[in-house]
Amino acid sequence: MGVKTALEWLSSCSGCEIAILNIGEALVPILTEHLDIVHAPVIMDHKYFGQCGDEGEHLQIPEAVVGIVTGGVSNEEHIEVLEEMRKKCQVLIALGSCATQGGIPALMNGQDSEASFDAVYQTPSTDPGATRPDQGVPELLDRTYALDEKVKIDLQLPGCPPNPAHIAEVIISLLENRDPVLPTKSVCDSCPTRREGKGEVSKVKRYIENAEFDPDKPVSDMRCLLEQGFMCMGPVTAAGCAKYGAPSCIEARVPCRGCFGSVRPKGNQMLDMMNALASNGIDFTTVVDRRSIQRFSGAHGNLRPKKSAVKEEV
Ligand code: SF4
Ligand code: SF4
Ligand code: SF4
Structure with missing residues (x-):
């Protein structure tokens, strides 16, 4: 039985997930012998509600030893997901520059978040009469945050995308119960x-x-x-x-x-x-x-x- 691992992505482009795949051949034994992926919306059909046997109203993520989160925190849903990851994972890793320092989504911090919202939903390419959707869209925060501004993070691995060799080193060091060797x-x-x-x-x-x-x-x-x-x-x-x-x-x-x-x-x-x-x-x-x-x-x-x-x- 491998180490239970949960992956999550917030305001992310999925490039960090591609960087995990880019570990290459070394990823095969990691995935097949050492890790037990219990949650990963990027690759699994995932239900936030009900998968832990509770059909309640609160989002649920299975318990894991290691949690890896990519992307910045830009809206209320991201906070909910991140807090649940923190609650359920013993070790939480911020992967990629969006997660560690805001990265690309934090470019919106250069303008008012309302202006960013309008820029997305009311550009000249949309229907001139287009209005903001009023349901199903989580509230934007005042700005995009790095993960450690919202929860305790145990390990930061920056890069846009991060270096696959360093992702592998972090995973292997955790499996070997030692500190990772990183630049x-x-x-x-x-x-x-x-x-x-x-x-x-x-x-x-x-x-x-x-x-x-x-x-x-x-x-x-x-x-x-x-x-x-x-x-x-x-x-x-x-x-x-x-x-x-x-x-x-x-x-x-x-x-x-x-x-x-x-x-x-x-x-x-x-x-x-x-x-x-x-x-x-x-x-x-x-x-x-x-x-x-x-x-x-x-x-x-x-x-x-x-x-x-x-x-x-x-
Ligand atoms: S030199 Fe390295 S750190 Fe600098 S932008 Fe290029 S990839 Fe990123
Ligand atoms: S750090 Fe770069 S590659 Fe990773 S999610 Fe952000 S923009 Fe994408
Ligand atoms: S030494 Fe530093 S500043 Fe000069 S080219 Fe290399 S990375 Fe750029």
Whole structure:
């Protein structure tokens, strides 16, 4: 009998679930010998009401040793599901940057949640007379939250999507009753690019021009993209994406966009990036869309509607 495991997804794109599948061959023994999946709406026909033998009005999830939750918390239903997962799972894991720092759904934190609702239901592509549905749609919260803003989380595994090797490590470490071995440093710390010190560029270059590099040479021959003047968020972003040596985007010769979230727990990527740019002699005010720096970490109060965002003036 394997370890009872429950999976849930909240405001999620299912990319994190694909990352679990991308563990590949190693997933087969994990699933067939070690885990007993008792609940997973992404792959099972699942009933929230009645599956535990209680036909009551409250949502129910079976008891499990391990719970894995993806996605941010954007509406009342997400809170109900998350609280039930917390109640029923001994160890609760936040998987993916949406769950750990708000991720993509927390982009809506940059505007009033009512405006987001209207943007979804009343776009020019809908019937001009379209109105908001008035039943069957859970109430939106005032903003999207990371899981640890609502319940206690035992283990955070960021990434958009997370690295499959690290998901496997977390599962195996739990089975072996030990702490997982995961990266703790920044993307820069795993980046092999050539660093020569402060660059010669004082304005942020937009990535509509290519970086300078020789395609016939390894990535270690390319000069650091930040030193070339590009907004590479490696200094402020948690490491973990490197699958073939270099961080994934750097391997492709494009700047890091920050998808593993802040390297500091609950850190603010925008403030940290201001420092990183200043250290490289680059004027932060030349970043075209400064709020986009928080595109993967808009929970924890980092991204707010403009009128109340004092830091917007920065
Ligand atoms: S972290 Fe990325 S891959 Fe995972 S649910 Fe969020 S948007 Fe999708
Ligand atoms: S700033 Fe970007 S290119 Fe430079 S070392 Fe860090 S991750 Fe690599
Ligand atoms: S380099 Fe940055 S944006 Fe690209 S996958 Fe890694 S953490 Fe994400």
